[in-house]
Amino acid sequence: MSDTLIQPVLAHLDARQPLIAHWLKAFLRIPSVSADPAFAPHMARARDFLCERLRRDGLHNVQLLEGGGEPAVYGEWLGAPGKPTLLIYGHYDVQPADPLELWRTPPFEPTQVGDRLYARGASDVKGSTTVALEVVFAFLATLRSCPVNIKVFIEGEEETGSPTLRALIQRHGALLAADAVLSADGGRASAQVPTINTGARGNAALEVRLRTAAKDLHSGRYGGGVRNALHDMAALLATLHAADGRVAVAGFDDDAAPPTPRQRQDTAAFPYDEAAFFDDVGATSHGEPGYSPRERITLRPALDVNGMWGGYTGAGTKTIIACEASAKLTVRVVQGQDPARVIRAVLAHLRAHCPPGAALEVVAMHDGSPASTLAPDHPLVRAAQAVLRTEDGRDPIHVRLGASVPITSVFKETLGIDTLMFGFNLPDEDVHAPNEFFRIGSIREGVQAWTRLLDALGQYQPAAFRA
Amino acid sequence: MSDTLIQPVLAHLDARQPLIAHWLKAFLRIPSVSADPAFAPHMARARDFLCERLRRDGLHNVQLLEGGGEPAVYGEWLGAPGKPTLLIYGHYDVQPADPLELWRTPPFEPTQVGDRLYARGASDVKGSTTVALEVVFAFLATLRSCPVNIKVFIEGEEETGSPTLRALIQRHGALLAADAVLSADGGRASAQVPTINTGARGNAALEVRLRTAAKDLHSGRYGGGVRNALHDMAALLATLHAADGRVAVAGFDDDAAPPTPRQRQDTAAFPYDEAAFFDDVGATSHGEPGYSPRERITLRPALDVNGMWGGYTGAGTKTIIACEASAKLTVRVVQGQDPARVIRAVLAHLRAHCPPGAALEVVAMHDGSPASTLAPDHPLVRAAQAVLRTEDGRDPIHVRLGASVPITSVFKETLGIDTLMFGFNLPDEDVHAPNEFFRIGSIREGVQAWTRLLDALGQYQPAAFRA
Numbered sequence: 001m002s003d004t005l006i007q008p009v010l011a012h013l014d015a016r017q018p019l020i021a022h023w024l025k026a027f028l029r030i031p032s033v034s035a036d037p038a039f040a041p042h043m044a045r046a047r048d049f050l051c052e053r054l055r056r057d058g059l060h061n062v063q064l065l066e067g068g069g070e071p072a073v074y075g076e077w078l079g080a081p082g083k084p085t086l087l088i089y090g091h092y093d094v095q096p097a098d099p100l101e102l103w104r105t106p107p108f109e110p111t112q113v114g115d116r117l118y119a120r121g122a123s124d125v126k127g128s129t130t131v132a133l134e135v136v137f138a139f140l141a142t143l144r145s146c147p148v149n150i151k152v153f154i155e156g157e158e159e160t161g162s163p164t165l166r167a168l169i170q171r172h173g174a175l176l177a178a179d180a181v182l183s184a185d186g187g188r189a190s191a192q193v194p195t196i197n198t199g200a201r202g203n204a205a206l207e208v209r210l211r212t213a214a215k216d217l218h219s220g221r222y223g224g225g226v227r228n229a230l231h232d233m234a235a236l237l238a239t240l241h242a243a244d245g246r247v248a249v250a251g252f253d254d255d256a257a258p259p260t261p262r263q264r265q266d267t268a269a270f271p272y273d274e275a276a277f278f279d280d281v282g283a284t285s286h287g288e289p290g291y292s293p294r295e296r297i298t299l300r301p302a303l304d305v306n307g308m309w310g311g312y313t314g315a316g317t318k319t320i321i322a323c324e325a326s327a328k329l330t331v332r333v334v335q336g337q338d339p340a341r342v343i344r345a346v347l348a349h350l351r352a353h354c355p356p357g358a359a360l361e362v363v364a365m366h367d368g369s370p371a372s373t374l375a376p377d378h379p380l381v382r383a384a385q386a387v388l389r390t391e392d393g394r395d396p397i398h399v400r401l402g403a404s405v406p407i408t409s410v411f412k413e414t415l416g417i418d419t420l421m422f423g424f425n426l427p428d429e430d431v432h433a434p435n436e437f438f439r440i441g442s443i444r445e446g447v448q449a450w451t452r453l454l455d456a457l458g459q460y461q462p463a464a465f466r467a
Numbered sequence: 468m469s470d471t472l473i474q475p476v477l478a479h480l481d482a483r484q485p486l487i488a489h490w491l492k493a494f495l496r497i498p499s500v501s502a503d504p505a506f507a508p509h510m511a512r513a514r515d516f517l518c519e520r521l522r523r524d525g526l527h528n529v530q531l532l533e534g535g536g537e538p539a540v541y542g543e544w545l546g547a548p549g550k551p552t553l554l555i556y557g558h559y560d561v562q563p564a565d566p567l568e569l570w571r572t573p574p575f576e577p578t579q580v581g582d583r584l585y586a587r588g589a590s591d592v593k594g595s596t597t598v599a600l601e602v603v604f605a606f607l608a609t610l611r612s613c614p615v616n617i618k619v620f621i622e623g624e625e626e627t628g629s630p631t632l633r634a635l636i637q638r639h640g641a642l643l644a645a646d647a648v649l650s651a652d653g654g655r656a657s658a659q660v661p662t663i664n665t666g667a668r669g670n671a672a673l674e675v676r677l678r679t680a681a682k683d684l685h686s687g688r689y690g691g692g693v694r695n696a697l698h699d700m701a702a703l704l705a706t707l708h709a710a711d712g713r714v715a716v717a718g719f720d721d722d723a724a725p726p727t728p729r730q731r732q733d734t735a736a737f738p739y740d741e742a743a744f745f746d747d748v749g750a751t752s753h754g755e756p757g758y759s760p761r762e763r764i765t766l767r768p769a770l771d772v773n774g775m776w777g778g779y780t781g782a783g784t785k786t787i788i789a790c791e792a793s794a795k796l797t798v799r800v801v802q803g804q805d806p807a808r809v810i811r812a813v814l815a816h817l818r819a820h821c822p823p824g825a826a827l828e829v830v831a832m833h834d835g836s837p838a839s840t841l842a843p844d845h846p847l848v849r850a851a852q853a854v855l856r857t858e859d860g861r862d863p864i865h866v867r868l869g870a871s872v873p874i875t876s877v878f879k880e881t882l883g884i885d886t887l888m889f890g891f892n893l894p895d896e897d898v899h900a901p902n903e904f905f906r907i908g909s910i911r912e913g914v915q916a917w918t919r920l921l922d923a924l925g926q927y928q929p930a931a932f933r934a
Contacts, residue, residue, distance in 0.1 A: 034783075035781070035782060035783035035784065035785065036781065036782055036783070037782070095785060096779070096781060096785060098779075098781065099683075102682070160783050160784060161784055200687075201687060203687070203786070205784045207784075212750060212751065213748050213749045213750035213751075214748055214749025214750070215569070215748055215749070215897065215900050215901065215902075216566075216899070216900045216901070217748055217750065217899075217900065218870060218898050218899040218900070219769070219771045219773060219797055219799065219899075220667075220668060220670070220799060220868070220869050220870025220871050221764065221869050221870050221894060221898075222748075222750070222764060222869070223764060223769035223770075223771050223797075223799045223869060224712075224754050224755065224763040224764050224767055224768070224769030224799065224869075225752060225753070225754045225760045225761075225763040225764040225769075225869075226745065226748075226750040226751065226752065226753055226754070227750065227751050227753045228771055228772060230704070230772040230773075230774070230775045230794075231704065231705075231707070231708055231771075231772055233701070233775070234700070234701040234702075234703075234704035234705045234772070234775065235701075235704075235705040235708075235710075236701075237697070237698065237701035237702075237705075238698075238701045238702040238704075238705035240698070241698055241702075243702075243822070245691075278693065281680050281681055281682055281684055281689075281693075282680045282681025282682070282790075283679060283680035283681070283684065283689070283693040283694065283790075284679065284680075284693065284694050284823075284824030284825075285692060285693065286692070286693055286694045286824055287691050287692045287693070288691065293692050294692075296691040296692040297688065297689060297690060297691050297692040300691055301691070302686070302690035302691030302692075303690075304686045304690050304695055304698075304786075304788055305695060305697040305698055305701070305778065305789075306686060306697075306778050306779055306784070306785060306786060306787055306788070306789070307697070307777070307778035307779040307780045307785070307789070308697045308700070308701065308775065308776065308777055308778060308780075308792065309775065309776040309777075309780040310774070310775055310776070311772065311773050311774035311775060311795070312563070312565075312773050312774040312795060313774045313775075313776040313793070313795075314502065314503065314563060314565065315502055315503055315504065316501075316502035316503070316627050317502065317627060317628055317672050317674075317773070317795065317797065317833070318502065318562060318563060318773060318774070318795075318899065319670070319672075319771075319773060319797050319899060320773055320899050320900065321771055321773070322772075322773070322774070323749075323750075325775065326780070327697075328778070328779060328780075328784065328785075330686055330690075330784065330786050332686065332687060332690045332691065355710070356751075357750075357751030357753055358751075366784070401687070402687050402688050402689070402690060402691075402692075403685060403687025403688050404687050427688060430682065431685050431688075432683070432684075432685040432686075432785065432786060432787050433682050433683045433684065433685065433787065434682065434683070435682075
């Protein structure tokens with residue numbers, strides 16, 4: 001560690017706290033929702049906003065990288081020959097804000113209440129992306145140099161499952177070549193203890209439609225005599241899980257690596273207030289027997305229906321028999337699992353249980369990404385461990401994320417490099433839900449840790465990351 | 468029968484065919500959707516439109532009758548002392564037009580294709596309402612007199628289950644006093660043979676919401692560890708029916724009168740092309756074992772989910788675990804059944820099957836109306852039978868409607884009088900669905916039959932209807 005060297009950087013960042021929050025708010029005011037084509041102009045505005053900042057604060061070769069979908073934002077600083085090159089990953093797109101009526105403040109008008117900054121995308125992941133960028137800018141502003149070479153890569157399709165990310169990286173492989181990835185996405189697991197993310201679940205998605213007639217029918221004229229798409233869809237979805245919470249799809253976890261003793265010990269060591277975890281969101285613990293609640297959401301695969309609809313859903317009563325019903329489903333997969341195989345097992349289950357007289361159609365299917373894993377002795381893990389020990393005084397606990405950061409697998413497959421998830425959001429910040437927020441205090445903790453992390457990574461030989 | 472007397476009326480109506488169609492189209496252009504408060508101004512326009520016509524063509528005391536909800540339109544001609552007084556019932560409100568994208572022509576721009584006039588409300592029931600009104604106007608225009616006293620009563624809440632109809636009739640009981648009701652709602656059962664409607668199923672409605680958490684949760688962070696409102700709602704709705712189509716709610720049909728031998732014979736005599744009935748709408752026959760398809764939809768109770776929704780239903784993927792799910796349900800009840808008891812049995816079933824950790828809330832519950840029945844020797848049936856025999860040459864078959872015309876029960880309870888359903892719509896006209904239409908040819912058949920019907924009813928003593 002070279003604490004003397006980074007002192008001016010840390011001091012600069014300290015002084016800049018209000019400016020950093022101000023810039024983050026401007027970023028959050030841009031409703032860069034990638035899932036809905038209606039927001040495309042705002043996606044473009046978010047890209048312009050980032051490019052302008054990267055250029056202004058010392059990055060070179062700033063440009064948009066096209067892959068066939070939403071372009072990514074790129075910029076570089078390569079003034080440290082012989083030092084490792086780190087690809088800094090973040091994403092500028094956010095989840096849709098609906099249901100809008102449940103927001104207490106406008107989702108795209110960032111609102112600070114105490115230490116909390118409320119806005120869609122604040123925690124996922126404009127806040128942590130801002131933290132990473134500000135550290136690079138601070139090194140360049142104070143030292144005219146970084147301890148490592150930097151390639152900034154801000155994606156625009158993370159919230160839609162990164163459909164064209166592979167194509168984009170393959171097209172721009174030479175530009176993106178690096179020794180490792182530092183991801184602003186994939187946050188802290190606990191506000192109480194330091195943690196290092198050593199992996200995440202993968203995912204895959206499926207949307208199906210079930211049809212029982214050519215048109216909606218009058219429930220008086222046909223009621224009792226025909227199939228009802230809503231009845232059939234309900235019955236079909238009800239077969240996916242056993243009453244005890246186990247997934248009832250044949251072969252669903254056949255390829256899932258059983259949790260290792262080390263993983264189960266780490267999970268048990270993690271300070272996890274089970275009652276608080278569920279009470280905070282008014283939920284009830286419910287899941288696969290034989291595993292603790294925390295094991296269920298980090299070490300075991302899961303299957304969730306994310307949306308289900310059909311028939312009349314407006315005000316009042318409409319006495320119809322719906323001719324079609326739809327459902328969106330996603331799976332979370334763990335180490336060892338092929339997400340394509342798993343989502344096809346779900347589809348095969350649905351087809352096998354679809355009654356005669358009802359037709360099941362696949363509307364969309366995305367194979368997503370497998371789970372990711374970082375070995376405990378990897379230089380990224382060791383560097384992060386040293387940084388967090390310096391910051392906190394305690395040894396960080398290794399944890400795995402229940403959520404997916406598919407980019408980790410994509411970078412491994414396409415560029416052959418590993419990813420350290422080093423985001424500073426916390427797990428209670430209502431990502432993907434109304435009233436998402438980011439803690440203002442996480443900006444200060446984040447920029448200090450990222451400053452030390454870049455410094456620590458500068459001590460390694462580039463080859464060490466590929467060992 | 469006094470054929471000579473009514474010849475000028477029939478001739479007048481014959482000459483007026485294009486004008487009748489023209490007026491009906493203007494009526495259909497008014498989007499009088501009662502279920503959606505956004506359409507309230509159009510409801511008012513529809514009332515004005517009717518009042519103006521009633522006044523212009525000879526009805527007296529034309530006014531709006533308030534009952535706390537959408538007002539009804541009233542007008543009278545009481546110039547036949549000693550003759551029976553008939554309340555002519557229709558409704559000016561229509562079903563919502565959605566799903567709009569499935570209409571081939573704009574739902575509120577009536578479009579004639581061959582003999583078919585496409586528009587929301589064409590068949591249900593502005594077409595048949597127009598038929599009834601034009602006959603009254605034609606008697607007054609040609610003979611300056613009607614064979615019976617007339618009270619026109621056009622409701623505005625039929626498509627929302629007539630929530631304030633009882634209150635409205637009770638408030639205006641003296642004005643509405645009559646010997647019997649002729650309803651333009653409740654149409655013909657077949658295009659091949661003449662039929663008389665001797666009853667209809669009743670109905671009741673329930674909307675429930677199921678909640679499993681205080682907010683939507685990220686499916687990565689919580690997936691596999693918490694209840695999912697969509698899973699629980701699917702499982703709950705799946706318990707309502709057995710796989711063979713039988714309703715699985717305890718006590719659901721306890722109070723249902725078993726079909727009589729006469730009813731089963733009538734049903735068997737009805738020319739019913741089972742394959743065509745289902746093929747026409749691309750549906751599969753499915754229902755309670757032990758009954759023919761036609762018996763299931765006319766003589767047996769039914770339970771249908773009319774709408775089901777929760778979670779993310781927009782474009783793309785949103786990886787959430789929904790905290791709530793909703794469902795709209797209706798029942799159809801038969802002779803002997805108390806709809807309030809039946810809908811409460813459904814609710815009790817849902818409560819009994821709701822898993823711990825999920826909270827079931829009643830959003831709305833409407834007791835609706837019981838089934839209605841007209842005895843085979845009732846003067847209304849005898850008069851209709853004579854008219855249809857004259858028109859067609861064959862004896863009409865007695866049929867029961869699967870759909871509900873709750874006003875029949877309401878008029879019986881509040882005014883103590885019986886209702887003859889004498890609508891001229893046909894069963895294939897896609898009511899409550901996209902591309903609803905009415906046959907232009909039904910206007911001619913309808914006005915002839917209604918002319919003869921009013922004439923035939925004028926031969927009875929008023930007391931005969933109360934026997």
